[in-house]
Amino acid sequence: MKKSLLSLSALVLLISGVTFAQTTVLSITELLQGAEFGYTAEQNISVSEMTSSEISFTSPILKDIGGEYVLDYRVSYSPYPIEDLALADNEEILNTVKTKSFTPKSGEDVVEFSLEVEADQLSTGSTYYVTVTPLDMYEYPGYSSQQLCFNFEKGDYALGDACLSYDTVEEHAVATTTTGEHSAAGVDFTLANVSHTIDGNDVTFRWTALDGSDEVDIFVFDIKEEIWKRVATVEMKDEIYVYRMTWDAEHIFEFRPNSGGKEYRYTFNAMRSDPTTPAPEPVIPVTPETWPFETGLLVVILTILTYAGVKYYRRNTV
Secondary structure: OOOOOEOHHHHHHHHOOOOOOOOOOOEHHHHHHHOOOEOOOOOOOEEEEEOOOEEEEEEEOOEOOOOOEOOEEEEEEEOOOHHHHHHOOOHHHHOOOEEEEEOOOOOOOEEEEEEEOOOOOOOOOOEEEEEEEEEOOOOOEOEOOOOEEEEOOOOEEEEHHHHHHOOOHHHHHHHOOOOOOOOOOOOEHHHOOOEEEEEOOEEEEEOOOOOOOOEEEEEEEEOOOOEEEEEEEEEHHHOEEEEEOOOOEEEEEEEEEOOOOEOEEEEEEEOOOOOOOOOOOOOOOOOOOOOOHHHHHHHHHHHHHHHHHHHHHHHHHO
């Protein structure tokens, strides 16, 4: 049976027993294409306080597609990052996701959330990954927030893409067979400072070459076929690779050094568009050519003959 690819938004609703009007399980593709409200880069969660046993964070109050204020926010947390949960086919792993529902307080302009060691049965030595999913009045999910990860014992947290390398890959190897297979001692690609730029449909990746590996295998997770695909093997020293996008929204890549070691997972959202159109070259006006003498003389002769013909015609018709 084909493995079901779930987003954390779908897991939130599945675990909390919410039934959709159309379906009970939404794939990442369906959510990314269908969500018409939710969190954006400008409106997202932020941590307000963290102690040795509690973390508090806030969110702006969002509006749904109809312009109404969202009153239901589902906080989902698990010892596994959303990227691993999306690829997991182990029911035990999926069942680690827990949810809490929060509603904005009257008179407040933000939504306040908190997770506590005792109340939420958290381990102080474990790392947890959190996202917030807004639900409209029909309990349909919008775009989830950026990921928050934290560890009480470490006493720190991270947000967004920083959570991809917050903990070691080995701790999450059980969630998917593709993560951790290459995590033997060797090059740690999380130190390669991977970045990307987009021009039209082309994504240009750049990194800093690391000693200890000659090549890097680059994989992308195909959200339609639900499999990892190797798109290229490039020289470590090249420090650049250009990928042509074939779908919109979320893209998940893995960079795996061929000598083993720690791979690096890189995620971003993008929409395809036309490549940047180069500026038109300046038009240089062309100066009309001067007629040569012979051409000018011919025009004069034709003018005289025409004038003489007209006079002759008029004289004979009077």
